[in-house]
Amino acid sequence: MSAFFRRRRGHRRWCHAHGALAILVALSLNLLPGFLEARVVLDEGQQAYDVLSLDILEDPQGALSREGAMASEAWHPYASRLGLPPNFGFSRSVYWVRMAVENRSARADWLLQVTYPSLDRIDLYMMDSAGLTQSTAGDSLPFYQRPVLHQSFLFRVRIPPGEARMLLLRFQTEGSHQYPIRILSQEAFWHADRLASLAHGVYFGIILILGVYNLVLFFMVWDRSFLYYFLYITGFGLILLILDGLAFEWLWPTFPWWQNRSLPFTIGWSFFWSLAFASKFLNTGHLSVPLHRMMRLLMGGMVLLAASSLVIPYFWSIHASAVLVISFSIVVLIASLHSVSRGFRPARYFLFAWGTLLIGVAVYSLKGLGVLPPHFLTDYSLQIGSAVEMSLLSLGLGDRMQTLQVDRERALGAASESRRLFQEAELRSSRLELELLKKNIEPHFLMNTLNATLFLLQEDPATAAALLGSLAAELRILLNVSGRPLISIEEEVELCRRHLIVMGMRHEARYEMELSGSMEGIKVPPLILHTLIENGITHGLQHRGFGVFRLQLRQTDGMVEIDLENDGMSGSSSREGGLGFRYISARLEEAYPGRWTFRSEPLPLKRGWKNRIVIPEGSVSRAGGAASKQEGSGRNAWNIEPKEHDV
Amino acid sequence: MRVLIVEDEAVAARGLERMVRDILERRVQSVRIERSLEGARAHLTDQPVDLVLLDLNLNGQDGFSILQEFVAGVFHTIVVSANTGRALEAFEYGVLDFVPKPVMKDRMQRALMRMQNGGERGGLTKFLSVRREEGAVLIPIDKLVFVEGADNDVILHLSDGRTERHRKTLDALEKILPAKFLRIHRSYIVDLEQIDHFRVRAGGRHEAVLRSGDVLPVGRSRYGEIRAMVADARSGAAERPAEI
Numbered sequence: 100m101s102a103f104f105r106r107r108r109g110h111r112r113w114c115h116a117h118g119a120l121a122i123l124v125a126l127s128l129n130l131l132p133g134f135l136e137a138r139v140v141l142d143e144g145q146q147a148y149d150v151l152s153l154d155i156l157e158d159p160q161g162a163l164s165r166e167g168a169m170a171s172e173a174w175h176p177y178a179s180r181l182g183l184p185p186n187f188g189f190s191r192s193v194y195w196v197r198m199a200v201e202n203r204s205a206r207a208d209w210l211l212q213v214t215y216p217s218l219d220r221i222d223l224y225m226m227d228s229a230g231l232t233q234s235t236a237g238d239s240l241p242f243y244q245r246p247v248l249h250q251s252f253l254f255r256v257r258i259p260p261g262e263a264r265m266l267l268l269r270f271q272t273e274g275s276h277q278y279p280i281r282i283l284s285q286e287a288f289w290h291a292d293r294l295a296s297l298a299h300g301v302y303f304g305i306i307l308i309l310g311v312y313n314l315v316l317f318f319m320v321w322d323r324s325f326l327y328y329f330l331y332i333t334g335f336g337l338i339l340l341i342l343d344g345l346a347f348e349w350l351w352p353t354f355p356w357w358q359n360r361s362l363p364f365t366i367g368w369s370f371f372w373s374l375a376f377a378s379k380f381l382n383t384g385h386l387s388v389p390l391h392r393m394m395r396l397l398m399g400g401m402v403l404l405a406a407s408s409l410v411i412p413y414f415w416s417i418h419a420s421a422v423l424v425i426s427f428s429i430v431v432l433i434a435s436l437h438s439v440s441r442g443f444r445p446a447r448y449f450l451f452a453w454g455t456l457l458i459g460v461a462v463y464s465l466k467g468l469g470v471l472p473p474h475f476l477t478d479y480s481l482q483i484g485s486a487v488e489m490s491l492l493s494l495g496l497g498d499r500m501q502t503l504q505v506d507r508e509r510a511l512g513a514a515s516e517s518r519r520l521f522q523e524a525e526l527r528s529s530r531l532e533l534e535l536l537k538k539n540i541e542p543h544f545l546m547n548t549l550n551a552t553l554f555l556l557q558e559d560p561a562t563a564a565a566l567l568g569s570l571a572a573e574l575r576i577l578l579n580v581s582g583r584p585l586i587s588i589e590e591e592v593e594l595c596r597r598h599l600i601v602m603g604m605r606h607e608a609r610y611e612m613e614l615s616g617s618m619e620g621i622k623v624p625p626l627i628l629h630t631l632i633e634n635g636i637t638h639g640l641q642h643r644g645f646g647v648f649r650l651q652l653r654q655t656d657g658m659v660e661i662d663l664e665n666d667g668m669s670g671s672s673s674r675e676g677g678l679g680f681r682y683i684s685a686r687l688e689e690a691y692p693g694r695w696t697f698r699s700e701p702l703p704l705k706r707g708w709k710n711r712i713v714i715p716e717g718s719v720s721r722a723g724g725a726a727s728k729q730e731g732s733g734r735n736a737w738n739i740e741p742k743e744h745d746v
Numbered sequence: 747m748r749v750l751i752v753e754d755e756a757v758a759a760r761g762l763e764r765m766v767r768d769i770l771e772r773r774v775q776s777v778r779i780e781r782s783l784e785g786a787r788a789h790l791t792d793q794p795v796d797l798v799l800l801d802l803n804l805n806g807q808d809g810f811s812i813l814q815e816f817v818a819g820v821f822h823t824i825v826v827s828a829n830t831g832r833a834l835e836a837f838e839y840g841v842l843d844f845v846p847k848p849v850m851k852d853r854m855q856r857a858l859m860r861m862q863n864g865g866e867r868g869g870l871t872k873f874l875s876v877r878r879e880e881g882a883v884l885i886p887i888d889k890l891v892f893v894e895g896a897d898n899d900v901i902l903h904l905s906d907g908r909t910e911r912h913r914k915t916l917d918a919l920e921k922i923l924p925a926k927f928l929r930i931h932r933s934y935i936v937d938l939e940q941i942d943h944f945r946v947r948a949g950g951r952h953e954a955v956l957r958s959g960d961v962l963p964v965g966r967s968r969y970g971e972i973r974a975m976v977a978d979a980r981s982g983a984a985e986r987p988a989e990i
Binding site: 543545546547549550551552553554555557558604605606607 | 755756757758760761762764803828829846847848849850
């Protein structure tokens, strides 16, 4: 019992045929088993029709022939809700669809379009005056075998005006069974296709530009984030190209084998790089070890997916990709929330971006499930969401680059600043040491001492000899200690004593140093006390025949207090006094950075001057090691002078 | 000669006195030691002094501010100092000499001889110090056109028309001014570069006419020598017949 439509003759003018047609169609349709509701009526006024009600027959084994399908009792009507196309999810079954198309318009040529490019194979059967027409299309067939070369599936349908036809479709696919069927005129198709092409152009244009831009940035900055980002968005773009059928049409039209595996493979590829990007961007290695491990695990999963998609059936690999993509979303969301909570500013862009994409995906899924109605925003939510997401990520990359740059500069600045300060202190110290040495050995001290010695030679040779001896002793110690960062206070005191002898002879005065407190274990920078003694003699004790320096040492709480008083007035107004104080400050800062104090002021009631130096105990200082190494030789040097020269 | 030694160290001061007396023998009239600046000033106010031996590093003070003050005086100043780094600078102030410490007798002798002979001329002087109320002021030598001798001091005639009084005598100044300053007359020292031409007046009076228009007399005995020196220095100033 064939249900062929007989060729109807009659007037083409629709006004005549209208009524008779209806009856005839009804009559002929009544011949079919079951009451057929699926009917599309093509009018003049409308050029595009969504087929929302049709008859469905499930063929689980896919064994039915055309005749068998037509004769089957298992047909049942299907009417979709909310204008959504039929969707039977993932199924191994074959589905047959039939619909009646009644042409009440003046045009005979129409197109039947199935806008789900992932379907493996669609067979269209139509009976007309020429007999049975069969067209086949699908993405498991080479592209150029399609009846119409387009990324979606297009079949030419010719129904003379005023007539009706029964269309039978067989859907076979490993993926999702979605049948968005439209019947439209050539003009309508052309118009819609142009719009669609424009939208595609804009979308893929955005991806292309973002990709190229970030790739260029990578080559400029060598930050791998940009490379990962580039690989991710080009991969993602490829996914959408595949989903739209454009990849098959333009990239590999003659490789349907690959076409059928391309989606899970590209998902694996793209999301692998997406994970690499997220991981680097958020610096999960330092953020959280479990998160980082999770990401690494997922990346391994993506690799597995891509590899296995080439061998295992599409049905399983596409399920696996769905699971992995969901896991990916959850992990990335958690990671970006964590990063934001840690105060990493660019992570905010990241969170926002991923949020937008997830919203796009969610909307798309909700539309698929029928929760949300079809609308431009929901139809293209995936594209919109991903375009916004990619732009935000690009912004985030820029922000991250700037943040890292600022941090890096700040760290570098701090490091170089502290290095510079130390170098400056060292330089200042060695310069002042040199100046002090010069100051002592050259002009005033040495020359004046020699001057006095020469004059004394005429008056009192014995004293002259003693003076030379003390001068030599002082110079020996001076030369020994001045290069060392720290010396024992015994050495410093000895230096001071020699100096007092020399100056006493020059001035024909008696200068003494009294010591109280223990010298044991105390270390000081060289010439600290010597400078103060010098100042004291020069400024305070000059014209008196007698001067006393009192040195007091005290150790408390890990600090050493050194008090040096003299009973003359000393001022730092002179150039050399200022130089001396700068020398002391620089040496103290070098040896005990920030942990020393030095005060020099007149004594209140008594006529006199007081200097106080407070330093940490010797073992704490940086330079302790070097000092102790040279101490032995120092002691030897100043121990060997003959005692008779002591005055 | 009356000598003042300004030195704060006892041994050095004593030694210097001994050395000066040894060198000058009977030419020295008195030697005074002052151990401080205040003491030196006080002495200079009271007593006439011909020569000052000055240690710049008195009590750690800055020698050069002291020096400025001293070179404005009528006496010659010899700096005795351990810091030879600033010797050149001292010469620019117009000291007679700079003797480094430790002081060696032959070097001091040479310095003291400058006072007598004027031997080598102090080509390094760049300033003359004049005493003003506010203190000593340095006048750059390149502003000096000529020096006129007056009663107790000299008048410095400067290129901008100003004049300043300086305590030293022309004889003393001769010893410290650069070689281009010639003593053309008992009462005049002039910068020879400022001479435009010479002329002879009736009665054998020779004159030097300066670029500025000033006319200065030239000592008869010196005329020839001076003309020769000026002629050496440049193509020669023409001698024009004077108005009669």
